[in-house]
Amino acid sequence: MxxxxxxxxxxxxxxxxxxxxxxxxxxxxxxxxxxxxxxxxxxxxxxxxxxxxxxxxxxxxxxxxPQETLWSGHLHIAMAPTKNMDRTEWFAEKATEIGFDELTFLNCRFSERKVIKTERIAKILVSAIKQSLKARLPKLNEMTDFNKFITQPFSGQKFIAHCYEGEKPLLKDILHPGEDALVLIGPEGDFSEEEVKNAIKNGFIPISLGRSRLRTETAALVACHILNLQNQ
Missing domain, CATH: 2.40.240.20 (Hypothetical PUA domain-like; domain 1)
Incomplete structure (x- = not known):
């Protein structure tokens, strides 16, 4: 076809x-x-x-x-782009194949990439929906400052994945199926402690994606898969 x-x-x-x-x-x-x-x-x-x-x-x-609804809720991944753009592009392609609704790139304190050309990412998203027969094209946003982003209104569940010690339930255990959801994924050097504290103050819940040590793009893909699977 x-x-x-x-x-x-x-x-x-x-x-x-x-x-x-x-x-x-x-x-x-x-x-x-x-x-x-x-x-x-x-x-x-x-x-x-x-x-x-x-x-x-x-x-x-x-x-x-006629199309059936493949997942419910609005699924949003906000991540710091990787230093190697190939890895960020890989995430964009694979996450689209899985299925999600919105992608925002974050400029964080420890980000190794401060600028990103969204034109190429946009083409990858289009190619991926055609290849995977998805009818919903994810919305792609320009890079946004982390501290500005976390203050923006969002009516759904808000989560932040980080590597610091503390109580962090598994995302799959606290996600409410059917509700909009937003997950923050940090850069290779993780979010700063101050960024984590600011996110929590703005309603983000710290979560774990499992026991494995994950690269940024892998963590983002795992989060995307959990969001999608729990909302089917």
Whole structure:
């Protein structure tokens, strides 16, 4: 099944330039061929190609394909990007395959990467929803200062994973299925003690992701999987 992403789908829809390249030059699709579209908002559409040129591909929508809800609640991962961008990109791809709703990058005291280009991450998210047949494209936010982020309103459950001593229940044991959830994941050097204290003051609950020592991107993926699995 050939799946294409276009955020604005009408009865007669023109594919975005990057999707035209794949449809026309790679797959060599022709007028009359059937394709599947997703708007990234939870919908799949069955369509038929009506016009093809080297630079344009137009389709007619035939029907909406009914979709079951794969998980409940709004699942948000906020993480410090890794020094090696390949690892952050790996997380973005795999987390999308699992299924979540929002990704925010955090600028923390011990962050080794202070700048991130979200354009490439955005393309990875789109590719991953098509590959894994997900109809919900995660919202991607620009990098945000940690102390600013933790003061922003969030009506759901809020958690922070850190490596300091103290009482930290397992995420899977205190997560309330069906509710919105946000998990903070720190950089390779962890959050600072002050950051942890500030997060707790702002309603974040310290949690453990298990006994294993995890890299940043692995911890974020484990958190994502727990959120998704508990909300199915």
């Amino acid at each position: 050939h799946v294409f992403y276009t955020p604005d789908i009408q009865n007669h829809t023109e594919l975005p330039d990057e999707e035209v390249t794949h449809a026309v030059r790679v797959l060599r699709l022709q007028v009359g061929d059937r394709v599947t579209l997703t708007d990234g908002k939870g919908n799949f559409y069955r369509a038929e190609i009506s016009t093809v040129t080297n630079k344009r591909c137009l389709v007619n929508i035939l029907e909406i394909i």
